[in-house]
Amino acid sequence: MTVGFVIHGNNATTLEAALRSLRQVCDFVVCIDSGSTDGSYELARASADVTQRVPWKGFGAARSAAVDALCSKFGPDEWCVFLDSDEAFAGDVSRASLDAALATAPVAQGYRFSRRNWVTRYGTRWLLSTDHRVRLFRLGVAPWAPAQIVHEAFPQGPWPRLGVTIDHAFVNGPLDERRRKQHLYALLWAVQNADGTRRAAPPALAFAWQAFRELTFRGGLLRGGLAAFPVASALAEYSELKHRELARCRAGAHDDLLAAYREGRFDDLFRRAAQTLADAA
Numbered sequence: 001m002t003v004g005f006v007i008h009g010n011n012a013t014t015l016e017a018a019l020r021s022l023r024q025v026c027d028f029v030v031c032i033d034s035g036s037t038d039g040s041y042e043l044a045r046a047s048a049d050v051t052q053r054v055p056w057k058g059f060g061a062a063r064s065a066a067v068d069a070l071c072s073k074f075g076p077d078e079w080c081v082f083l084d085s086d087e088a089f090a091g092d093v094s095r096a097s098l099d100a101a102l103a104t105a106p107v108a109q110g111y112r113f114s115r116r117n118w119v120t121r122y123g124t125r126w127l128l129s130t131d132h133r134v135r136l137f138r139l140g141v142a143p144w145a146p147a148q149i150v151h152e153a154f155p156q157g158p159w160p161r162l163g164v165t166i167d168h169a170f171v172n173g174p175l176d177e178r179r180r181k182q183h184l185y186a187l188l189w190a191v192q193n194a195d196g197t198r199r200a201a202p203p204a205l206a207f208a209w210q211a212f213r214e215l216t217f218r219g220g221l222l223r224g225g226l227a228a229f230p231v232a233s234a235l236a237e238y239s240e241l242k243h244r245e246l247a248r249c250r251a252g253a254h255d256d257l258l259a260a261y262r263e264g265r266f267d268d269l270f271r272r273a274a275q276t277l278a279d280a281a
Contacts, residue, residue, distance in 0.1 A: 001078050002026050002095065003139070005066035008085035009034035009056060012043060014169050017088035019047040021166075025081055025095050030069045032062050040085075057266035058188070060148030067142040076140025083135065083166065090116065090165040098136075101163045110137035110154065111162040117170035119224065119231055128170060128231060129218035134159050135166065146266060150189045175234045182234070186241035187273050191257045194249040203244040211236035 004026035008015050022029050031044035034056035044051045054065045063082070070080060081098075105111060112132040119128050134154040143154055171178065201209075211232045215221040220228035249258060257276065260269040 001028075001074065002081060002098070003028045003030070003070050003074055003078055004081040004083070005030040005032065005063075005070065006044075006083050006085055007032040007034070007059070007062040007066060008036065008040050008044065010036045010038045010040055011085040012036070012038045012040045013172075014086040014088075015040050015043050016047075018083045018085050019044065021083060021087075021089040021093070022081060023047065024089065024093055025098050028070070028073070030066050032066045032069075034062060055267055056270065057146060058149030058270070059152030060144045061146040061266060063142075063144040063152055064146060067139065067144065071139055074139060076138060078139050079136060080139050080142070081136050084168070086169040086172075087115070087166045090167045093164055098162075098164065105162055106160045108158060108160050109141045110134045110157070110159045112159045113162060113164040113166050115166050115168050117168045119171040119227070120169065121171065121173060121227065121231075124227065126224045126227065128220050128224065128228070129214070132161055135164075136162060146264065147192070147261075149261070149266060149269070150185055150192050171231055171234075175230060178234055179237065182238040183241055183277055184273060186238055187245045187254070187257070187277065188269070189242045190245035190249045191254065191261045191269070191273070193246055194258055195262075198246070200247040200250065201243045203240045203247075206243040207236045207240035210239035 002025055004022040006015070006018050006022060008031065019029070019031070029048045031048040031051045033041045033044055033051060033053050035053065041051065041053070050069055052065065052069060054062060056062070066082070111134065113135040114130060115133050116130050117128045119126055137154070144152060214232035214235050215228055220232055224231070248254065254276070257269060257272055260266070260272060
């Protein structure tokens with residue numbers, strides 16, 4: 001038995017491919033919808049075994065809801081595949097090919113898939129970078145909690161790579177909407193990390209390092225040419241904003257947001273954070 005899930009919100013253009021991929025390898029699929037109005041919910045209901053509407057309180061709460069729904073029906077040793085709503089398998093991936101890959105892989109409680117991050121802008125499509133993310137795991141080792149409002153990846157660990165590749169529609173079209181969302185999530189990231197040990201880097205240095213990393217180490221300039229510069233700049237702006245807001249939180253700003261986070265009022269936190277940015281605009 002292999003189960004799976006996807007969380008989504010107004011992703012009708014990419015959700016169908018994600019659901020189709022999950023159906024290729026999963027016997028049972030759960031979809032968590034955060035209040036879609038673009039037809040995503042109807043797409044999910046037509047394909048998933050269980051579809052739930054869950055108010056958006058962050059990635060951790062949404063993924064926890066999906067795992068809870070699966071754990072109510074299946075045991076902790078079942079394999080679970082999850083995809084983001086803008087991800088889909090590359091090539092021909094089936095239950096048989098997944099089982100074959102597992103049969104020859106090192107024994108582990110979770111496995112990473114290769115993820116290719118694609119940029120589609122102005123009629124061209126090019127590969128920005130490739131990374132490796134856990135997308136297959138035993139239900140019993142799910143790491144998510146509602147307090148993980150932004151960072152939803154698996155923690156560092158001995159997660160071997162499996163011979164499966166997914167395509168990620170990382171950037172589609174204009175960057176304005178990404179930049180708008182980035183400021184919100186940079187602020188939320190700062191709130192989430194304000195009480196931790198993460199060091200706030202100088203914002204300008206964070207920007208420069210992230211841009212350099214995307215263009216060189218990750219190969220954006222090699223594959224995208226001049227088109228890589230605005231994408232790398234947008235990603236670098238996110239890093240810059242995160243560290244600027246982290247320093248501000250630790251200097252006494254955003255007390256209302258920090259209180260909402262510490263008290264677990266995550267729906268209130270998202271509302272207040274959005275209003276804070278709107279007031280500052």
